[in-house]
Amino acid sequence: MDLEAVRTFVTVVDAGRFQAAAADLGVTQQAVSKRVAALEKALGAQLFTRTARGAELTIDGRAFLPHARELLRVAERALASVRPGRRALRVDVIASRVAASGLMREFHRAHPEFELDVLMLFDIEAAVAAVRSGEIDASFRAVSAPGRPLPGDVESVRVLDEPLQLLTGPAHALAGARSVTLAQLAGHRIWMPGLVPGTEWAAYYDDLVAEFGLTIEATGPNFGSDALLDTIADTPALATFMGEHTRLVWPDGHGLRRIPVIDPTPVYPHSLIWRRDNPQPALAALREHLAAPRPGGSEDPVGPEGRTWTPAWARRR
Known part of the structure; x- marks a missing residue:
């Protein structure tokens, strides 16, 4: 479906007249009429009737209108997903009540200018695959478990010993x-x-x-x-x-x-993992935020004399 024709249809609805829609779109009234006619032909339905008061929606036009608006919203989200500086930062936190979710809430309070999309994947294989494919930008995980080294294009940093x-x-x-x-x-x-x-x-x-x-x-x-x-x-x-x-x-x-x-x-070793070549600006801001000292960070001593335990595969070299 021609999205420009759909956009023109919605603009005519909002403007009330073909001539006003042409002015809003910066095209001729003839171009508006052609786009609407092409859309009607593709749909096999008449969308408008012309009256003295302007362009009025038919029954089919009223039925199509909410779907047309949704098509334009989806198109905008699709563009924003790849537009530099506009795409939401997508981060896996495993579960909603755990420490990683709290770290993301702190980041959101510190950086409300970034749009976030927080999701929950099940295991580290799914998370690493999603990071590598670009489906998500980062994940909080305990890495690396025995026999599961991270791929060379994925980087990690320890952010919290809980x-x-x-x-x-x-x-x-x-x-x-x-x-x-x-x-x-x-x-x-x-x-x-x-x-x-x-x-x-x-x-x-x-x-x-x-x-x-x-x-x-x-x-x-x-x-x-x-x-x-x-x-x-x-x-x-x-x-x-x-x-x-x-x-x-x-x-x-x-x-x-x-x-x-x-x-x-x-202590449970939470790390942030991400793809090395990911240019997402919000990801850089998240890494900087997590690197800043804070109570409960991975450098804080815990317990008597700071004695802690983690598995051998999670200990720093």
């Missing part, structure tokens, strides 16, 4: 503790139904279990964070891990406890 906390219900044996050590957690059941084998977060917890002799159960369906909180609140034998920056709200009656884990503090 401390883990233990979440318990009010009747759990550790509910009254101000902090717990990893050694104290040995023998306690930690339930994390969202752990999916093959993902980078599953690799992280596999190494944590192996090094400190913990018991993490990933059994049962994952019904989301609300169902997880309900179960933890009602089951004294269960606890779960969550990031310090994960934002959760639960009912007052749950009485849940968020307890710091120390000696050492396990």
